[in-house]
Amino acid sequence: MARSRWVKDKSIEEMPPKGHVKPAPKAPKRKRGTYGSVTISSRTIPEHSLPLSLSSSSFDRILRILRNDGGDSEGNDRRPPPTANERNGLKEAERADADGASRPSREQYPYGADHDEDEELFYADQLVDHFDGSTDTWDNRYYASSRYYGGPGHPIFMVVGGEGSLEKMLYPFVNEHLAFHFGAAVVQIEHRFYGPYQPLPNATVEELTELLTPQQAMADMVRLTKHFKDELGCGGYDRTSPEYCPVVS
Structure with missing residues (x-):
């Protein structure tokens, strides 16, 4: 019996040749x-x-x-x-x-509404090495805004600097829209070796292997966060406390 040939007439049932694989249907476009x-x-x-x-x-x-x-x-x-x-x-x-009762005054918190959030600040007690037991420190540059900070019990947004120098606040979406919505303070830290202010001048390769590590950079953030919490009046580290300030990074 002869095999039916493919035709363009859709009214006639088509019989594909032996071994033919029907192509899979295209996935529907994702709704946006x-x-x-x-x-x-x-x-x-x-x-x-x-x-x-x-x-x-x-x-x-x-x-x-x-x-x-x-x-x-x-x-x-x-x-x-x-x-x-x-x-x-x-x-x-x-x-x-x-x-204005829900917003802090300039006298109540150090980074008030009149603070220029693009003004560079320095944390002078940042440790050069967090793990060798020494007390040598350096000036870690950072930026901060408490324009919309709602006081103790509200969050802190930590913006982490990348592989480059920080000259001002990077993300208006964070320090304008999100900070306003959640009553948050914002702090942005510069990486210890990707800006003009570094733990050591002209560090050697051997020194960099000890100091230019993810662990050292994370410890910088933890230490600055503790300092920032103290300045904002956050009440300790008890998460059940109404004055506890969660940190979001």
């Missing part, structure tokens, strides 16, 4: 949603899409999606309406914020 200047997919937020000027409404929608706290993909709030107590609490918080 665009909010303002930020594009969100189910995989990631591209680095180049992080906004420098994002409207508050778009930002709130993004936070709902990332936190999964009741917002759908269109930014609509699907949570039940607030109770009377919740509404009263929101009104009190709004009044306190309008009066």
